[in-house]
Amino acid sequence: MTTFASYRTKVLHLYKTTNKQTSEMKSFMELKNILEQSDIRIVFQPVVSLTNAEIIGYEALSRGPKDSMLERPDALFSTAAKYDLVWELEYLCRRATLEKAKDLAPSKMVFINVDPKIINDPRFQKGQTQDMLCQFQANTGNIIFEITEKTAIDDYKGFCCILDNYTSQGYKIAIDDTGSGYSGLRTLAEIRPNFIKVDMxxxxxxxxxxxxxxMLKALYDFSVSTNSKxxxxxxxxxxxxxxxxxxxIPYGQGFFLQKPLPEFSEIPGSIKQIILELNKRKKRELYHTSMTLPVGEIxxxxxxFPSSTVGNVALDYFSQHPACQGITIVDNERPVGLLMKNKFLANLATQYGIALYMNRSIRSHMDKNPLIVAYDTPIEVVSKSALARKDDDIYDYIIIxxxxKYFGTVTIKKILExxxxxxxxxxKHANPLTGLPGNLIIExxxxxxxxxxxxxxxxxxxxxxxFKAYNDVYGFERGDKVICxxxxxxxxxxxxxxxxESxxxxxxxxxxxAITRGNDVTKLCERIISDFNHRIVDYYNHEDCNRxxxxxxxxxxxxxxxxxxxxxxxxxxDKQRNYTxxxxxxxxxxxxxxxxxxxWQSCYCIK
Known part of the structure; x- marks a missing residue:
C-alpha cells in the first residue's frame, strides 16, 4: 500500500523533473533562436602592454541576447555543448567578430576563443575562417586562436598537427586559462603557443x-625560454x-584596465599613467640601494578604518580578506593606531573576549603606538627601526x-625581500672585479x-x-690588484x-x-692624488721604483x-654650463x- 509520504515524494520528483525538462526545452529553444536569428553580441576587452600602456589587441567575448536566460557566456556555451551545437555557435561568434574586426587598425590583434573539440571538426578545417578573412579583408597574422585549457585534449599529436596547419598560414595560438585546466604544463610543452594567458x-x-x-615567476621564465608571451x-x-x-609580465587584461565594451575602446588616461609610473619605479629600483629606496615605493x-569601528566589523573584514593581517586605524586622514589580526583574535579567545570586544569600538584594544614612518624614509632605516621593536611586535605592520596623512602599510617580510x-x-650589474656599480647603474x-x-x-x-705598460710587464693579476x-x-x-652623499x-x-653633491671638489682631488701617489709605489719592485x-x-x-x-x-x-x-x-x-x-704626473682638471 502506497503511503502518503511516498506518494508526496513521487509527486515532488515528477514536478522537479517536469520543471527541469521545461527549463531545458526553453534553453534549447532560446539557443535555436539565437542561431537562426544570428542574435549574438560581441564585446571586446583590450589586451594591454604592461611596459608602455599600449593596446596590442582585443579579446572577442560572446554574449547572448540581453536579459535572456543565455546572456551569460557560460550558460550560452554549456547549452550549446549539451545539444552538440558548439560548432554552429562558435562559427556564428567568429563571423560576428571578424565582421567587426574589419574596422580595427592593422597593427592590432584579435583574440578569438576556440574550443579544442571543434578544431577536429572537418568543417573547421575546410577553410571557412580563411574565407571569412577574405570577405572582411582581415589579415591572418592578426588573428589569435585562443584555445581554452579548461577542456581536455585527448590526442595531442593529432591536435598539434592541425594547429601546425594554421600556424603555417600565419595564424597565432594562445593557450587560455593556464593554471586552471586539465593538461597544465603538458599543453604548453606540446603546443608551444605564441601567447600564454594566465588564469585570473x-x-x-x-x-x-x-x-x-x-609560480608566475617560474611561468615567466618558461615563457622567455620558449619565446612565448x-x-x-x-x-x-x-x-x-x-x-x-x-x-x-609583458601583457595584461582585466576590469582594472578596461571592461569589455561593444566597441574597440582605449584604456583610460589615468590607467596609462599608472602603468608608466610603475615601470619608471621598477627602473628606478635598479639603481637604488636599501639606503636610497623610499619605503613608500613598496x-x-x-x-x-576609523577608531569608532566596532569589533564585529573588524572580524568580518578579516574573515573576508584572509591575506590581511592588520588594519590601520585612521582619524581625519592621520593614522592613530593599528589592529593586528593575531592579537585581536587572541583577545577574542579569552574568557569574556566576545562580550568585551565584539560590540565595542576597536579604539580600546588597538596598538596606539605603532611604528609610523614617512614615505621618503629609506627601507634600511625602516628595517632597523622595525627590528628594534619588542619581540611581540616584530611582525606588526609598519604604517606609511x-x-x-595615511598612505599605506608594509610588512617586515616585504622590506627584507x-x-x-x-x-x-x-x-648583477656590478663590475665583477671591484664590486662597484657597472655601466647600466652609472647611466x-x-x-x-x-x-x-x-x-x-x-x-x-x-x-x-x-696602466697598459704596467700590465704588460707585471701581468694581469698584478694589474687587477692595482685597479682594486x-x-x-x-x-x-x-x-x-x-x-x-656620493x-x-x-x-x-x-x-x-664618481658623482658628488657640491661642485667644490679641489680638496677631494688633491687628497685622492696624494693617497694614490703615496701608495702606488708599493705595486712596483725596488729597481723600477728607484729608476x-x-x-x-x-x-x-x-x-x-x-x-x-x-x-x-x-x-x-655645472658652474659654467647647464648640462642636459x-x-x-x-x-x-x-x-x-x-x-x-x-x-706626466697625477693631476686634475676642473671645468
Missing amino acids: ELVRDIDKDNLKQA IIAEGIETQDELATLISIG AQQEQA TNQD KTTQLELNRA GELDKLLKENSGNYAVLYFDLDN FTAEVIQQDLHSYYNR FLGHIGGDDFI GYICTKNRHGIHEDFPIMSLSIAVVT TILEIAETASQLKKQCKLN
Missing part, C-alpha cells in the same frame, strides 16, 4: 600571495598590476604616511642627476696613466669628504666615475720608458682628460 585565479590577490608570485587575465586592482609589472595601500632583491640587482645615476635639475654637482672621471687599489683609494676619500662606479678596465720608470714595448712594438703610474681626474661641474644629456657630460670629460694626459 592565479592573478587574484597575487600581491599578497608569495606562492602565486613564485604571457598575458595576465583578470587584473582588478592596482596592487595586482604593480606585482605583475615587477615580475616582468607600500601596500590597504583599506583603513605621506605629508603626515626588497632589500635582498636590491642587493641582487646591484650584484641611471647620471640620468637621475640631470632629471633632478638641482644643480651644484660634480662628475669626476678617473683614468690611470701608463685605485677603487679603494677613491672610495675611502669620497666617503671621508662626502659621507654617503656615488662611485666602475666603467671598466682602469676607468672610474722611476719601467721599460717595455709600446703599441708600435718599439721599446719605450714608461713612468710610474699616475692618476688623471677630469671634473665636470649624459653625452654632453661625457664629451666635456673627454676633453678635460686629454688636458690631464699632457701632464
Whole structure:
C-alpha cells in the first residue's frame, strides 16, 4: 500500500523533473533562436602592454541576447555543448567578430576563443575562417586562436598537427586559462603557443600571495625560454598590476584596465599613467640601494578604518580578506593606531573576549603606538627601526604616511625581500672585479642627476696613466690588484669628504666615475692624488721604483720608458654650463682628460 509520504515524494520528483525538462526545452529553444536569428553580441576587452600602456589587441567575448536566460557566456556555451551545437555557435561568434574586426587598425590583434573539440571538426578545417578573412579583408597574422585549457585534449599529436596547419598560414595560438585546466604544463610543452594567458585565479590577490608570485615567476621564465608571451587575465586592482609589472609580465587584461565594451575602446588616461609610473619605479629600483629606496615605493595601500569601528566589523573584514593581517586605524586622514589580526583574535579567545570586544569600538584594544614612518624614509632605516621593536611586535605592520596623512602599510617580510632583491640587482650589474656599480647603474645615476635639475654637482672621471705598460710587464693579476687599489683609494676619500652623499662606479678596465653633491671638489682631488701617489709605489719592485720608470714595448712594438703610474681626474661641474644629456657630460670629460694626459704626473682638471 502506497503511503502518503511516498506518494508526496513521487509527486515532488515528477514536478522537479517536469520543471527541469521545461527549463531545458526553453534553453534549447532560446539557443535555436539565437542561431537562426544570428542574435549574438560581441564585446571586446583590450589586451594591454604592461611596459608602455599600449593596446596590442582585443579579446572577442560572446554574449547572448540581453536579459535572456543565455546572456551569460557560460550558460550560452554549456547549452550549446549539451545539444552538440558548439560548432554552429562558435562559427556564428567568429563571423560576428571578424565582421567587426574589419574596422580595427592593422597593427592590432584579435583574440578569438576556440574550443579544442571543434578544431577536429572537418568543417573547421575546410577553410571557412580563411574565407571569412577574405570577405572582411582581415589579415591572418592578426588573428589569435585562443584555445581554452579548461577542456581536455585527448590526442595531442593529432591536435598539434592541425594547429601546425594554421600556424603555417600565419595564424597565432594562445593557450587560455593556464593554471586552471586539465593538461597544465603538458599543453604548453606540446603546443608551444605564441601567447600564454594566465588564469585570473592565479592573478587574484597575487600581491599578497608569495606562492602565486613564485609560480608566475617560474611561468615567466618558461615563457622567455620558449619565446612565448604571457598575458595576465583578470587584473582588478592596482596592487595586482604593480606585482605583475615587477615580475616582468609583458601583457595584461582585466576590469582594472578596461571592461569589455561593444566597441574597440582605449584604456583610460589615468590607467596609462599608472602603468608608466610603475615601470619608471621598477627602473628606478635598479639603481637604488636599501639606503636610497623610499619605503613608500613598496607600500601596500590597504583599506583603513576609523577608531569608532566596532569589533564585529573588524572580524568580518578579516574573515573576508584572509591575506590581511592588520588594519590601520585612521582619524581625519592621520593614522592613530593599528589592529593586528593575531592579537585581536587572541583577545577574542579569552574568557569574556566576545562580550568585551565584539560590540565595542576597536579604539580600546588597538596598538596606539605603532611604528609610523614617512614615505621618503629609506627601507634600511625602516628595517632597523622595525627590528628594534619588542619581540611581540616584530611582525606588526609598519604604517606609511605621506605629508603626515595615511598612505599605506608594509610588512617586515616585504622590506627584507626588497632589500635582498636590491642587493641582487646591484650584484648583477656590478663590475665583477671591484664590486662597484657597472655601466647600466652609472647611466641611471647620471640620468637621475640631470632629471633632478638641482644643480651644484660634480662628475669626476678617473683614468690611470701608463696602466697598459704596467700590465704588460707585471701581468694581469698584478694589474687587477692595482685597479682594486685605485677603487679603494677613491672610495675611502669620497666617503671621508662626502659621507654617503656620493656615488662611485666602475666603467671598466682602469676607468672610474664618481658623482658628488657640491661642485667644490679641489680638496677631494688633491687628497685622492696624494693617497694614490703615496701608495702606488708599493705595486712596483725596488729597481723600477728607484729608476722611476719601467721599460717595455709600446703599441708600435718599439721599446719605450714608461713612468710610474699616475692618476688623471677630469671634473665636470655645472658652474659654467647647464648640462642636459649624459653625452654632453661625457664629451666635456673627454676633453678635460686629454688636458690631464699632457701632464706626466697625477693631476686634475676642473671645468
